[in-house]
Amino acid sequence: MGTCWHHSRSRTRRLSRVTQIQELVLKIHSRCNIACDHCYMYELADQSWKSRPTVISEDTVTHVAQRLTSYAEAHRLDSVSVILHGGEPLLVGPERLRRICGEITRILSPVTTVDLRMHTNGMLLHRPQLEVLREFGVKVGVSLDGDRSANDRHRLDRRGRSSYDKVLAGIERLRSPEYRHLYMGLLCTVDIKNDPVVVHDALTALNPPGIDYLLPHSTWDNPPPPGITDSPTPYAEWLLRIFDRWEEQGRPMRVRTFDSVLSTLRGGPPLSEAMGLAPSDLAVVETDGTIEGADSLKAAYDGAPATGYDVFRHGFEEYARHPGVQARQLGIEGVSETCRRCPVVESCGGGLYAHRYSTTSGFDNPSVFCADLRAFVEGVAERITERAFAPAVHDTGELLFARDKLTRDLLQRMNDRAVGDPGPEPDSDSDWSEAWQALLSLDTDDRTAAELDAVLSHPYTRTALRLAWDGPADPALIAPLVVAAAVRSGAGTTLAWEHPAARLHLPTLGTLELPGPGRVEVTTDADGLLVRHKDGEGTERVPLTTPGADSSSGTARWRPLDNGGPLVDDADPFRDCFPAPVTEPLSPGEREGFRALLTRCYALMDERRPGWRSDPRTLVATVVTPLSQGAGVQLGRHAPGALGVAVDAEPDDFVRQLPRIGRRARLAALRETTDLAVPGSPAGHLLDEASEALASGCGGSASQSPDTDGRAVALKEAHQALTELAELPQRQLTETGTALADQLWAEWREEAGGRG
Numbered sequence: 013m014g015t016c017w018h019h020s021r022s023r024t025r026r027l028s029r030v031t032q033i034q035e036l037v038l039k040i041h042s043r044c045n046i047a048c049d050h051c052y053m054y055e056l057a058d059q060s061w062k063s064r065p066t067v068i069s070e071d072t073v074t075h076v077a078q079r080l081t082s083y084a085e086a087h088r089l090d091s092v093s094v095i096l097h098g099g100e101p102l103l104v105g106p107e108r109l110r111r112i113c114g115e116i117t118r119i120l121s122p123v124t125t126v127d128l129r130m131h132t133n134g135m136l137l138h139r140p141q142l143e144v145l146r147e148f149g150v151k152v153g154v155s156l157d158g159d160r161s162a163n164d165r166h167r168l169d170r171r172g173r174s175s176y177d178k179v180l181a182g183i184e185r186l187r188s189p190e191y192r193h194l195y196m197g198l199l200c201t202v203d204i205k206n207d208p209v210v211v212h213d214a215l216t217a218l219n220p221p222g223i224d225y226l227l228p229h230s231t232w233d234n235p236p237p238p239g240i241t242d243s244p245t246p247y248a249e250w251l252l253r254i255f256d257r258w259e260e261q262g263r264p265m266r267v268r269t270f271d272s273v274l275s276t277l278r279g280g281p282p283l284s285e286a287m288g289l290a291p292s293d294l295a296v297v298e299t300d301g302t303i304e305g306a307d308s309l310k311a312a313y314d315g316a317p318a319t320g321y322d323v324f325r326h327g328f329e330e331y332a333r334h335p336g337v338q339a340r341q342l343g344i345e346g347v348s349e350t351c352r353r354c355p356v357v358e359s360c361g362g363g364l365y366a367h368r369y370s371t372t373s374g375f376d377n378p379s380v381f382c383a384d385l386r387a388f389v390e391g392v393a394e395r396i397t398e399r400a401f402a403p404a405v406h407d408t409g410e411l412l413f414a415r416d417k418l419t420r421d422l423l424q425r426m427n428d429r430a431v432g433d434p435g436p437e438p439d440s441d442s443d444w445s446e447a448w449q450a451l452l453s454l455d456t457d458d459r460t461a462a463e464l465d466a467v468l469s470h471p472y473t474r475t476a477l478r479l480a481w482d483g484p485a486d487p488a489l490i491a492p493l494v495v496a497a498a499v500r501s502g503a504g505t506t507l508a509w510e511h512p513a514a515r516l517h518l519p520t521l522g523t524l525e526l527p528g529p530g531r532v533e534v535t536t537d538a539d540g541l542l543v544r545h546k547d548g549e550g551t552e553r554v555p556l557t558t559p560g561a562d563s564s565s566g567t568a569r570w571r572p573l574d575n576g577g578p579l580v581d582d583a584d585p586f587r588d589c590f591p592a593p594v595t596e597p598l599s600p601g602e603r604e605g606f607r608a609l610l611t612r613c614y615a616l617m618d619e620r621r622p623g624w625r626s627d628p629r630t631l632v633a634t635v636v637t638p639l640s641q642g643a644g645v646q647l648g649r650h651a652p653g654a655l656g657v658a659v660d661a662e663p664d665d666f667v668r669q670l671p672r673i674g675r676r677a678r679l680a681a682l683r684e685t686t687d688l689a690v691p692g693s694p695a696g697h698l699l700d701e702a703s704e705a706l707a708s709g710c711g712g713s714a715s716q717s718p719d720t721d722g723r724a725v726a727l728k729e730a731h732q733a734l735t736e737l738a739e740l741p742q743r744q745l746t747e748t749g750t751a752l753a754d755q756l757w758a759e760w761r762e763e764a765g766g767r768g
Contacts, residue, residue, distance in 0.1 A: 033328050035093045036080060037296040037307065040068045040112055041103040046133050047170045059314060060298075067104055068299040073112050075323040076297050077119035083328040084124040091125035096150070097307075102136035106144050113148040129153065129196065133167070135175060137182030142191050151196040153224075154183055158200060158211030165203060183218055197222030197266070204239050204246050208253040222266035225251060227286070229311035230380050232370035248387035255392060273392050276359040277691035278683075287385075288361040291341040295331055297323060303331050305340075312369040339375070340365055350378045356389040359692055393691045401747040402686035405755075408628055411678070414685035415652070416465065419474045423451075423490070426477065430485030443487035443509040450494045450505050463500035467493050470519045471635050471651035476586040478650055488512055491534075496521050498536040508533040513585070516543075522572035523583045523597075574603055577610065578636045578655075590656040592643030598659075606638050606659055613657070613666040620667055629759070630674025631681055645669040652677040652684070672707040679703060688749035695744040698737040702756045705730035709763060723763075730760050 042064050084092050094116055096109075104112065113128060120126045130145065134154040145152060157163040160176045167175050186195050197220045200211065215223055227247060230236040239246025255270055272283035282288020285306070296304045296317065301324055304317035319334050331337060344352060347362035354360070362368060363379025370377055379385055404411035430444050454460040467473065473493060480489050487509035496518040498505045511532045516524040526532065527545050535542040574580035581587055583597045598606060617624060625632055633655035639646060641660045648654035655673065657666070679700065682688060689695035709726030734757055737745070745753060 032087050032089065032293060033083065033295050033332050034089060034091070034293045035095065035295070036076075037095045037097045037294065038068070038073075038076060038116075039064075039097050039099065039296070039298045040073075040101050040109075041099045042066055042299045043103060044098060044100045044133070045103065045135060045169060046100070046167055046175050047172075048167050060310075060318075064302075065299045067108070068112070068301075070111060070115065072297075072299070072301045072323065073115050074119070075301060077116045079323045079327050081120050081123050084120065086329070089124050091127055092120065093127040093129060094120075096128070096130040098132075100133055100136070101130055102132050102141050106140040109141065110144045110147070113144065113150065117148060127151075131155070131199070132182075133175065134179040134182035134186070135169075137186050139185065142185060142194075145194055146191055150194060152186060152194050153196045153199055154179065154186070155199045155201075156180075156183070156215065156218075157203065158206055159214035162203065162206035162211050162214070165206065166201070180218075187219065195221060197224065199224045199226060201226050201228055202247060202250060203228070204237070204250045208250045209257050212254045212257050216261065216264065220265055222268060224268040224284075225254065227364070227367070227381055227384075229308060230367060231312055232368075232377060232380050234311070235380055245384045245387040247381055247384035248391060251384075251388050252391045252395075255395065259395070270392070273359050273389055274396065277389070277393050277396070282359075282361060286364040287359060289343045289347070289358065290361075291343065292337070292365075295328060295337075303328070305336055306365065308364055308366040311366045312375075313371075316366075316369075348376050348378055350382075354378075354386065355694065356386050356692060359389045360385045389692065393693070396687075397690050397746060398687040399746045400686075401751070402682075404682060404685055405748045405751045406628075408631070408678075411631070411681055411685065412469070415474075415681050416469045418684060419468050419477065422474070422477045422481070423468075426481070426485050426490075443507075444485050444490065447487050447491045447494055447507055447509065450498075450507060451490065453505075454494065454497050454501070454503060457503075460497065460501040460503050464493075464497040466500065467497045467519050469634075469653070471648060471654035472581065472584045472586040472589070473519055475589050475648070475650045479586065492516060492518055495534050495536060495541070499541065502538045504535070504537045506533065506535040515585075517583060517585055519584060520573070520575075520579065520581075522570060525569045525571075571597070574607055576607060577614070578634060580607065580610070580638070581635050581654075582606075582638050584637075587637045587648075587654070589648045589651050589654070590637070590639060590643075590646045591649075592646055592656065592658070593640045594656070595638045595640055595659060598638060602659070609659070609661065609663075610636060610657065613661065613663045616663045617667050617670060621671065624671065624674075627671075627674070629678065629755070630671060631677035632674065633677065645673060647673045647676050647680070652680040672704065675703050675707050682748070682752070686748050687746050688752055689746065690744050693740070693744045695737060695740055695749065698733045698740075699749065699752060699756070701733035702730045702737065702753075702760075705733060706756060706759055706763070727760065727764050730756070731764075734760060 043066050080092060080094070083089075096112070102109070116128065117126055128148055128150040129152070130150050131153050132155070134156065137152070137154075144150075155167070156179055157165070157167055160174065163176050163179070164174045167179075169175050183198075185191065198215050198218065200215060200223065202225055212223075228236055236247070239249075243249055251269070254267075258264075258267055258270060268284050269287060272287045276282050276288050282290045285292065285294065292306065294306055296307055298304060301322045303319055303321040303323060303326065305319065306317065309317040319331060319336065321331050321334070339346060344357065347357065348368070351357050351360070351362040360379070363381055363385050365375060367379040367381060368375045368377045402410075402414070404414045427444075427448050430441065430448075451464070454464045476489060480486060487507075488511050491507045491509045494505065494507060497503075499518065499521060508531065510530070511526065512529050514526050514528050516526055516532065516534075518524070524541070524543065526543075530546045532546075533544040571583065573583065580603065582595060582603070588594050624630070631652060633653055635651075635654045637648070637654060637656050639656040639658045641658060643656065643658040643661075645658070645661060645666055646656035648656060655670075679688075683696075688699055705726045709723045709730060734753065737753055
């Protein structure tokens with residue numbers, strides 16, 4: 013175990029918790045039928061493969077599954093991913109592969125959902141192997157470095173012959189209708205000697221669901237190959253040419269590196285181990301049962317991934333607490349001082365951990381690709397910046413319209429994907445199509461369109477669509493939207509779909525208790541719903557209340573939402589998008605108490621800040637969701653029209669917090685619909701700081717404004733943020749962002765001049 017694992021030991025002690033291990037790379041065969049000259053396992057510093065069994069034993073597989081099951085049970089993990097790896101995992105043969113998959117599934121399935129995957133070179137993707145993979149639902153990623161010329165530059169077989177034709181044949185079999193749903197994507201190692209557009213076009217011709225471009229494993233001791241020009245950032249230029257091509261194509265598939273940067277630039281999570289500050293949740297088990305760190309560490313030095321643990325004597329709980337593992341859990345504190353000062357660190361994250369290594373300072377360095385990573389992130393940020401002026405910055409109505417258009421665009425893209433890439437379940441495709449046609453009918457009828465708008469503008473509708481974006485087009489997502497709109501407008505429609513839960517929630521209306529999960533058929537008319545459960549069994553008539561009706565008028569099976577003011581939604585399955593826990597659905601008495609609390613809060617708000625509802629600087633919430641005790645008042649993530657209020661909230665605190673939260677909601681909605689600054693630039697944070705400070709320093713009536721000293725401090729902070737913003741290069745703000753900055757300056761001058 014090298015000392016470099018411990019370079020952040022002092023930081024490691026500050027960890028408050030250990031990140032859960034949710035992804036296991038399981039080496040089932042330690043040899044390969046291709047001799048790639050850039051392979052980290054056979055060609056780089058760590059050569060431990062030579063002393064390990066060629067094939068994992070059945071006893072070792074059992075121990076791995078038992079250890080992982082115990083860990084998943086202890087941490088109540090909803091799912092774990094097990095990635096079958098090598099060497100070349102398909103060298104185990106179809107029968108041994110079936111036993112391995114069967115043992116893992118048998119032991120883990122009673123406790124958690126098992127997500128089986130495989131990383132293969134694709135040469136052995138023949139029908140017997142594919143049948144086993146289909147039997148256990150194993151998703152498959154295939155390594156391919158581009159066209160024949162690019163691929164054969166490094167990926168020759170052990171006799172020096174091309175591997176290209178056999179890999180393509182394997183991919184074609186994987187793409188056939190019976191196995192297509194297992195096709196996860198392609199992994200390509202970057203070689204800047206290859207033409208990037210030719211490489212990308214060769215990969216996209218194979219219609220992969222995703223592509224992952226991997227930088228070649230290098231360290232400061234073993235730097236990457238130089239470019240063929242004098243450019244200081246050849247890898248960034250190579251990737252940006254592909255990014256431009258991907259954009260031209262309309263982003264037809266996921267590209268993990270690109271998606272990760274796009275996510276982090278917009279404030280989302282990183283999506284790749286190689287980029288971003290997310291803690292590692294990965295463990296590796298070798299064919300002899302040893303538990304190690306990420307495979308990429310083999311590029312650093314001999315023994316770099318070693319922990320001293322194995323599945324026969326140790327569990328994954330011990331592995332997760334290993335100092336070397338914890339060193340990768342520290343976020344911003346786990347990167348070098350140079351990285352912490354870098355403006356793109358949120359997106360870059362210091363690069364892949366192994367790429368930071370040097371013998372002189374261990375892993376306490378920026379990535380050896382540092383300049384390339386920064387140039388790539390900044391290049392993407394500039395390319396995606398929407399610089400056109402958005403009227404929404406001056407008009408709340410325009411802002412709401414633009415936000416609702418995003419929801420509709422997301423729905424349209426999900427439908428396009430459903431039509432263009434049919435899934436393995438024909439009934440599901442048909443159900444989605446029927447629900448989509450019903451939605452279009454509601455949308456094109458003047459008598460029903462407004463009610464569909466009301467459902468689609470419900471904050472949790474967009475939250476649900478965003479969370480479901482990576483999965484298949486599920487009729488259980490769209491059908492309840494259509495049913496809710498039909499009920500609201502009194503329109504007649506009939507839809508059937510597989511419903512995965514025992515509750516059917518109709519957004520903006522309420523929740524219907526079903527006998528259980530299963531197929532439902534719902535017919536709407538002016539009198540409510542007719543629900544048939546499980547192919548005609550359990551038919552019942554449900555008289556629904558309409559918007560604005562008394563929520564106490566429900567039945568034993570139907571629970572309407574409280575709509576006696578702002579909609580109180582305590583039941584939507586996607587409402588859990590706040591920084592604090594939401595409550596379980598409230599009892600009738602609790603709902604009455606919560607409504608009374610909201611009435612007091614809003615009455616006090618009207619008294620102390622008259623006119624707040626029409627303040628153009630804030631966005632008024634349309635939905636309120638009760639939060640657990642002590643949670644205060646919160647803004648929902650991805651749902652700027654939703655407000656979370658604790659069941660024990662204090663009206664005085666509500667009045668203090670609501671203007672600030674309204675400002676945050678407006679900024680969140682603006683950022684969803686346009687760009688205020690180049691993504692990832694300091695300008696975005698400075699706009700936030702100025703707006704927050706002004707919210708603290710400005711009040712309604714003088715008697716209820718912050719105290720004089722507090723107001724002075726807040727105005728000083730706002731001035732400081734706005735001054736720093738003005739000193740940045742002008743190009744960091746868009747036209748819309750400049751208009752917002754002007755609004756904040758005008759507000760500051762009014763407050764500073766009017767209050768001394």
